[in-house]
Amino acid sequence: MTRNLKYFGFRTALNSRQRSVLRRLACALLILGSVSGIRAEDLVPLTPKLPAPAFAGTPKDAPEGTDVEAPTGKPRAPLMVPKDVKNLAPGSKVTTSDANATPAAIGKITDGDKEAVDTSIVLLRKGTQYVQFDLGAPSEIFAVLFWHAHDSPKVYRGVVVQVSDDPSFAQDVKTLFNNDKANTSGRGVGTDREYYESNEGKLVDAKGVKARYVRLYSHGSTDSALNEYTEVEIYGRPAK
Numbered sequence: 001m002t003r004n005l006k007y008f009g010f011r012t013a014l015n016s017r018q019r020s021v022l023r024r025l026a027c028a029l030l031i032l033g034s035v036s037g038i039r040a041e042d043l044v045p046l047t048p049k050l051p052a053p054a055f056a057g058t059p060k061d062a063p064e065g066t067d068v069e070a071p072t073g074k075p076r077a078p079l080m081v082p083k084d085v086k087n088l089a090p091g092s093k094v095t096t097s098d099a100n101a102t103p104a105a106i107g108k109i110t111d112g113d114k115e116a117v118d119t120s121i122v123l124l125r126k127g128t129q130y131v132q133f134d135l136g137a138p139s140e141i142f143a144v145l146f147w148h149a150h151d152s153p154k155v156y157r158g159v160v161v162q163v164s165d166d167p168s169f170a171q172d173v174k175t176l177f178n179n180d181k182a183n184t185s186g187r188g189v190g191t192d193r194e195y196y197e198s199n200e201g202k203l204v205d206a207k208g209v210k211a212r213y214v215r216l217y218s219h220g221s222t223d224s225a226l227n228e229y230t231e232v233e234i235y236g237r238p239a240k
Contacts, residue, residue: 045078046085046143046203048233053199054116054151063222066155067181068194076200081142081235088141089234092214093134098124098227106131114231116151116199124227126220128158128185133214133234138165140208141236144176146216147201149228155194158184158219161204163211174211177204185217197221201231210239 062068089110096106105122109131113120124131141163148156158180164173178190195202214234218227 043080044083046081051114051199059153085235087233096131097129121149122229126225128219129227130217138212138239139236141206143235144204146232147230150197153196154221154223156221160217184219
């Protein structure tokens, strides 16, 4: 066990209680690695290309009626993912609940253009709407990164991210993120915090979940009743 503790970088003098806690942590990490087949040395920081920021500074006051995370003013900490993951979204089939959305408009959600300009934004109708991605086959998904319209520090409502092997999302559904405390989407009451849109987008740690379909819900924002999407990236690899 001493060797295992050194592997994780624990070389300082510790009391007996601290050593016990760290031994349990080391064992848990080793077991997790053996189960998932992922070694620490096989992980790399996820470094997506970010668009230019559209505004400076951070909001001082939260919009009325929101439960929004306070901005840190610092870059987001990197998420560690397997080094062989890639963005699967561009090769996926994208559909939406908005029957009025054209194929050309939907195609902009995965075209790589993340800038905070009108021509980059896809508008979906009012109310709860979703966009869905068919990855073509079950995949190990490690991160879902998405940008609504980030031209101002608005807060989007009813944001839910789910995955499933059922295209209708009627069964075998796993929720990765849900801040829909009003349950406007009917996908369950969310417990995650609301957040301000920014050029960093919203990064959801999917922890290697296996699924073929990814679905993102929203219910307008503090600026508009419309649902806006600029880009969605899904980082994963074929399921083993």
